Amino acid sequence: MTTGRxxxxxxxxxxxxxxxxxxxxxxxxxxxxHGYAGCSLQRIAEAAGITKAAVIYHYASKRAVIxxxxxTVITGLTEHVGAxxxxxxTPAGQVDAYVRGLxxxxxxxxxxxxVIVEALDDxxxxxxxxxxxxxxxxxxxxxxxEAAKAAGxxxxxxxxxxxxxxxxxxxxxxxxxxxxxxxxxxxAAADVVVDMLHRTALPPA
Amino acid sequence: MTTGRxxxxxxxxxxxxxxxxxxxxxxxxxxxxHGYAGCSLQRIAEAAGITKAAVIYHYASKRAVIxxxxxTVITGLTEHVGAxxxxxxTPAGQVDAYVRGLxxxxxxxxxxxxVIVEALDDxxxxxxxxxxxxxxxxxxxxxxxEAAKAAGxxxxxxxxxxxxxxxxxxxxxxxxxxxxxxxxxxxAAADVVVDMLHRTALPPA
DNA sequence: ATGAACACTAACCGCATGGTTAGTAGATGT
DNA sequence: ACATCTACTAACCATGCGGTTAGTGTTCAT
Numbered sequence: 001m002t003t004g005r006x007x008x009x010x011x012x013x014x015x016x017x018x019x020x021x022x023x024x025x026x027x028x029x030x031x032x033x034h035g036y037a038g039c040s041l042q043r044i045a046e047a048a049g050i051t052k053a054a055v056i057y058h059y060a061s062k063r064a065v066i067x068x069x070x071x072t073v074i075t076g077l078t079e080h081v082g083a084x085x086x087x088x089x090t091p092a093g094q095v096d097a098y099v100r101g102l103x104x105x106x107x108x109x110x111x112x113x114x115v116i117v118e119a120l121d122d123x124x125x126x127x128x129x130x131x132x133x134x135x136x137x138x139x140x141x142x143x144x145x146e147a148a149k150a151a152g153x154x155x156x157x158x159x160x161x162x163x164x165x166x167x168x169x170x171x172x173x174x175x176x177x178x179x180x181x182x183x184x185x186x187x188a189a190a191d192v193v194v195d196m197l198h199r200t201a202l203p204p205a
Numbered sequence: 206m207t208t209g210r211x212x213x214x215x216x217x218x219x220x221x222x223x224x225x226x227x228x229x230x231x232x233x234x235x236x237x238x239h240g241y242a243g244c245s246l247q248r249i250a251e252a253a254g255i256t257k258a259a260v261i262y263h264y265a266s267k268r269a270v271i272x273x274x275x276x277t278v279i280t281g282l283t284e285h286v287g288a289x290x291x292x293x294x295t296p297a298g299q300v301d302a303y304v305r306g307l308x309x310x311x312x313x314x315x316x317x318x319x320v321i322v323e324a325l326d327d328x329x330x331x332x333x334x335x336x337x338x339x340x341x342x343x344x345x346x347x348x349x350x351e352a353a354k355a356a357g358x359x360x361x362x363x364x365x366x367x368x369x370x371x372x373x374x375x376x377x378x379x380x381x382x383x384x385x386x387x388x389x390x391x392x393a394a395a396d397v398v399v400d401m402l403h404r405t406a407l408p409p410a
Numbered sequence: 411a412t413g414a415a416c417a418c419t420a421a422c423c424g425c426a427t428g429g430t431t432a433g434t435a436g437a438t439g440t
Numbered sequence: 441a442c443a444t445c446t447a448c449t450a451a452c453c454a455t456g457c458g459g460t461t462a463g464t465g466t467t468c469a470t
Contacts, residue, residue, distance in 0.1 A: 051418075053418075053419065
């Protein structure tokens with residue numbers, strides 16, 4: 001609960017930037033390997049080749065380090081998915097892009113997966129708190145689904161919220177599977193999920 | 206590492222049975238409320254109104270307590286789902302029963318949900334290990350899907366494994382949602398999931 | 411040459427953890 | 441009556457935790 005170095009603004013040294021980036025990196029690796037629970041200050045420090053005190057010199061607390069790692073991951077994810085959605089021409093295409101974007105990103109950055117999924121319920125002592133996680137993480141997708149419905153691309157009887165929740169769960173599940181079985185074909189799985197979406201959402205023809 | 210009381214067989218005292226049942230009960234509550242991480246020996250003890258040493262008198266280790274709690278939950282779940290599946294007439298009906306059974310049980314026993322889902326990745330230090338969890342939890346459902354395919358109830362192009370994984374993820378997601386929003390209509394969600402299954406799995410007509 | 415800022419280390423603090431040990435009150439069997 | 445077993449408690453132990461403190465070597469502007 002003390003300094004933590006540049007409490008406000010103050011542009012960072014080159015060294016500081018490098019260290020922070022390194023700490024974020026090793027923290028992501030650590031969480032990927034041992035989960036949030038197994039990610040102690042000690043371990044972060046020795047993974048970076050410095051002491052605990054040095055870590056706390058750069059970040060005010062362990063929570064701050066983890067927070068930084070989490071933010072890095074989330075930023076990467078949202079940018080990737082956002083870009084894909086922006087490219088989509090139709091509302092229904094945006095939903096597809098969301099699904100493929102999420103699965104694609106997770107497949108490409110397996111280390112980031114655990115950081116995200118474990119943040120959804122572990123929190124409490126890691127203190128992420130502001131996360132878009134738990135309560136309404138289905139919101140963005142549900143909005144996309146709603147838009148596609150409004151555009152007449154989906155049948156009117158479709159429940160946007162539950163569809164979004166189910167889709168989200170399906171995405172998590174295939175990604176998790178690819179984590180335990182590196183041979184699992186994520187691209188094919190994404191096709192299956194999108195196909196399922198089309199079969200259930202599109203109007204009878 | 207030491208005794209832990211009746212290491213082998215030895216029928217249990219009435220008192221012992223009652224205590225063990227109580228310990229399992231409070232442990233489930235504790236995990237539901239604070240997760241595996243927040244479930245210390247101390248907390249278990251004081252929730253049961255005894256000392257740490259008394260807990261260890263009944264169970265060899267904290268791991269053993271958690272293990273017992275986990276086993277209790279899993280047993281309840283499998284029995285419930287198993288009974289429903291046994292009642293189903295057709296292979297496709299068994300798949301529906303599995304889906305509705307899981308969602309129904311989780312909805313009826315919200316305290317048990319966290320015990321199960323958090324066991325899937327938290328493990329490591331709780332030492333559940335033998336759990337049917339991570340690697341192939343989709344197996345049973347995939348077998349059911351495969352059987353329905355073989356019976357001609359599902360289209361031949363359906364990928365049983367990915368279908369099972371996606372279905373499992375969808376189930377987890379709607380159950381998780383009902384945990385954060387107690388007003389969420391789980392029965393309706395189960396209908397949506399089953400409907401989605403039918404639309405994607407059944408042959409064109 | 412001097413003083414300040416930077417980037418760190420070694421040692422320490424208090425606390426919570428899982429688990430052990432010695433002892434004990436009460437029931438039960440002989 | 442005495443011994444045994446049951447079901448516990450109070451006190452303790454080592455370990456690992458997040459975090460603090462005092463000090464140190466290096467760099468750099470003046």
